[in-house]
Amino acid sequence: MKMTARTILITGGSSGIGLELAGQLLARGNVVIITGRDERALATAARRLPGLHTFRSDVSEAGDIRAVYESVTASFPALDTLVNNAGIMRIIRLAEHRALEDVTQEIDIDLSGPMRMVQQFLPHLQSRPNALIVNVSSGLAFVPFPISPIYSAAKAGLHAYTRCLRAQLKGSNVTVVELAPPLTETPLFTAEFASQMNGQKGMAVDVLARRAIAAVEAGKTEIRPGQSNLLKIASRLAPGLIFTQMSKVGRS
Ligand SMILES: NC(=O)c1ccc[n+]([C@@H]2O[C@H](COP(=O)([O-])OP(=O)(O)OC[C@H]3O[C@@H](n4cnc5c(N)ncnc54)[C@H](OP(=O)(O)O)[C@@H]3O)[C@@H](O)[C@H]2O)c1
Numbered sequence: 001m002k003m004t005a006r007t008i009l010i011t012g013g014s015s016g017i018g019l020e021l022a023g024q025l026l027a028r029g030n031v032v033i034i035t036g037r038d039e040r041a042l043a044t045a046a047r048r049l050p051g052l053h054t055f056r057s058d059v060s061e062a063g064d065i066r067a068v069y070e071s072v073t074a075s076f077p078a079l080d081t082l083v084n085n086a087g088i089m090r091i092i093r094l095a096e097h098r099a100l101e102d103v104t105q106e107i108d109i110d111l112s113g114p115m116r117m118v119q120q121f122l123p124h125l126q127s128r129p130n131a132l133i134v135n136v137s138s139g140l141a142f143v144p145f146p147i148s149p150i151y152s153a154a155k156a157g158l159h160a161y162t163r164c165l166r167a168q169l170k171g172s173n174v175t176v177v178e179l180a181p182p183l184t185e186t187p188l189f190t191a192e193f194a195s196q197m198n199g200q201k202g203m204a205v206d207v208l209a210r211r212a213i214a215a216v217e218a219g220k221t222e223i224r225p226g227q228s229n230l231l232k233i234a235s236r237l238a239p240g241l242i243f244t245q246m247s248k249v250g251r252s
Helices: 016-027 039-048 062-075 105-126 149-168 187-192 205-217 227-237 239-248
Strands: 007-010 031-036 053-056 081-084 131-136 174-179
Touching: 007 016, 016 031, 016 039, 016 205, 031 039, 039 053, 053 062, 062 105, 081 105, 105 131, 105 149, 105 174, 131 149, 131 205, 149 174, 174 205, 227 239
Parallel strands: 007 031, 007 081, 031 053, 081 131, 131 174
Antiparallel strands: none
């Protein structure tokens, strides 16, 4: 599947992996629209990447999803690619007090977000030739990370959902891809997690985006760069051992 001359909507495109994908995909002659919650971050991204289109929309709000659908399909009827990339990841100590409204944010954004986006956009994508959905999960979809329990559950759920979506759309004009990034040098990683990782560095974000685009073009439907592939293999060969190792990170 060529990643040129497409019309691509990327959720959470104002930072990190989404922003890097947006830049590389624009440079290949695609029309790219990004979403995010923060208007200022969207404006900064648009200044950085001339030609980029932006739309403020929160993937955890059903009304925002309806609004971005109406606007984007009206302005860009050639839309043929949806990249469900928006996500948050927090360290959550389950024994500490936390409001019920707050505790499941990763489920609302990282799991319900892509499910609702697909529900809303699928009829349109089915009307386009060679349509593509890319769901951005994580290497943690294969092995849970105990300091981020809600995130781990959301990404494992997204992995399961993406497999089901691919099976249901098999033989149709819509290709379903899962991109499971490893640790990647973005604000999400450097903000809260880098200090927990004993100096371990993530993959450079430009390398991750290049590998992801090349893998889609090569026809891969489950893309597991670097450590994500190791996590999947370890989850099969030595599930207890790898989970014990992951459980040691951030233990206070
Ligand atoms: N970096 C890593 O190590 C790593 C590893 C594996 C998987 N991933 C996954 O890769 C994806 C991108 O992460 P990243 O590292 O690039 O993070 P990032 O730099 O923090 O960027 C996250 C993007 O998502 C947007 N976003 C967050 N909540 C949103 C919401 N409710 N609605 C719409 N947009 C929202 C953010 O903008 P606003 O805050 O303005 O909304 C921002 O544009 C995520 O799904 C993450 O789980 C990252």
